[in-house]
Amino acid sequence: MAASKVQIPLKVVIHKQEERVLYAEANSDFVDILFSFLTMPMGTIIRFLSKHSNTTLPAAAVIGSFNNLYKSISNLQTRYFATEVCKDMLLNTRNSAEVECRKLKVNIDDIRPIEYFTCDLKCTSENFDAYVSTYNCVKCKNCSRFLENKAYFTDTRGEDGQGVFVHRTASFVITDDLHVIPIIPAATLALLEKTGFTDFGVLEERNFHLGSTEILDLLKYSILSKTPLTSMFLGKNYVIVDKTIQTITNSQMSTEGNTSDKKMTVKVLVQKSNNKILLAEAAEDFAELLFTFLSIPLGKVISLLSASHSSTVVAENLNKSVSDLNVNRYFKSQKLKNMLLDPKLAEHYYSSNQIIPLKQAATPSLCCEHLVNPKGSDVFMKARTMFMVTDDLVVTPLSSATCFNYLNSLKVPPSDVKDQVVNIDMQEALNLLWATLNTSSVLNNGLKDSVE
Numbered sequence: 001m002a003a004s005k006v007q008i009p010l011k012v013v014i015h016k017q018e019e020r021v022l023y024a025e026a027n028s029d030f031v032d033i034l035f036s037f038l039t040m041p042m043g044t045i046i047r048f049l050s051k052h053s054n055t056t057l058p059a060a061a062v063i064g065s066f067n068n069l070y071k072s073i074s075n076l077q078t079r080y081f082a083t084e085v086c087k088d089m090l091l092n093t094r095n096s097a098e099v100e101c102r103k104l105k106v107n108i109d110d111i112r113p114i115e116y117f118t119c120d121l122k123c124t125s126e127n128f129d130a131y132v133s134t135y136n137c138v139k140c141k142n143c144s145r146f147l148e149n150k151a152y153f154t155d156t157r158g159e160d161g162q163g164v165f166v167h168r169t170a171s172f173v174i175t176d177d178l179h180v181i182p183i184i185p186a187a188t189l190a191l192l193e194k195t196g197f198t199d200f201g202v203l204e205e206r207n208f209h210l211g212s213t214e215i216l217d218l219l220k221y222s223i224l225s226k227t228p229l230t231s232m233f234l235g236k237n238y239v240i241v242d243k244t245i246q247t248i249t250n251s252q253m254s255t256e257g258n259t260s261d262k263k264m265t266v267k268v269l270v271q272k273s274n275n276k277i278l279l280a281e282a283a284e285d286f287a288e289l290l291f292t293f294l295s296i297p298l299g300k301v302i303s304l305l306s307a308s309h310s311s312t313v314v315a316e317n318l319n320k321s322v323s324d325l326n327v328n329r330y331f332k333s334q335k336l337k338n339m340l341l342d343p344k345l346a347e348h349y350y351s352s353n354q355i356i357p358l359k360q361a362a363t364p365s366l367c368c369e370h371l372v373n374p375k376g377s378d379v380f381m382k383a384r385t386m387f388m389v390t391d392d393l394v395v396t397p398l399s400s401a402t403c404f405n406y407l408n409s410l411k412v413p414p415s416d417v418k419d420q421v422v423n424i425d426m427q428e429a430l431n432l433l434w435a436t437l438n439t440s441s442v443l444n445n446g447l448k449d450s451v452e
């Protein structure tokens, strides 16, 4: 990662006796970065944090079972994917707000800017329809040769020096649990009272400068800690609360445009004596359902789960803050506010095997030629392959030997194993997503209501 020397200031107000951060005061540069976390696909976050493991965090940054999912894709041979690009797309997920995030004062996304490739001059001048790809190993639909000539398109959505998501002139207060509110003394006081604060004498101000390392820390704590600012600035170890799944009943679930009729089935091996799911024997559709969780932006994961589940991650408060802040006063436009409230998949990330309905960003208008879908279809995985999926989402090609070895490693005797087919629909898919974010027992949390 190219180390960025740019640093942004943050004033942190600490409760001296209790050694906790009460709040921080920041300008738009910091708040833009904080809000940009919502646009990051889970795969991007896992990729950052695994590279960042040697810094200040006491333990490795493991987010539920997402790390295993990511490693599984990395370990799978390319032949299991629909095209050779699919594996790379899942390992290097793109952010649909990439153009905006490139304008952040400190941008931690080190992914190369999108490159465009076309056919040669002869083909593009002879054919009315010209094709463009963002990968140089995709074939031209006119002549079937590779689109490998670099093309340049002028990006007109450049820097206007006026901030990214929020107005340049705005300043904010950020609470320890990441509520972002306008900097109004009365509001700040009300907020302090809520945290049990009674005496101005206990306040102490400290000034920090944050570079890319600190921003990565903050991203990590905003998912793993209940008190990200205290964890970060006072070096207190965060506590991972062992969460149990609590779904909100269907009647309360927000259903506007968010239902899906898609279904799939998966065979699970269950330990008879305690009704625990040991593993799943799954076709590529179920593997893809799980793998494409990595393409979902954090903010979308939060909004999907907060409608149906009672506890997610503290970054949920960022989503609430975006929703509460007045668009004209604080955001540069309604479009930018929407980009944070309902972040979309990057282009070509739509998967027909994903049961959870997700919107994909439109193809950028800077390119008038036909942009070829590098997947070649609506799926990432090759059809008719079987996988073994463990409870903590290690996904490997299925063979009876690997399956028996795994059962043996769990010390489960063959006589104690039965199989069962379970149906996966929208509710199970959301439960699986929740469990992937929060636990290392995903199949048992996600499918527990389906096992008899």
Ligand SMILES: [Zn+2]
Residues within 6 Å of the ligand: 119, 120, 123, 124, 140, 141, 142, 143, 144, 145
């Ligand atoms: Zn061609």
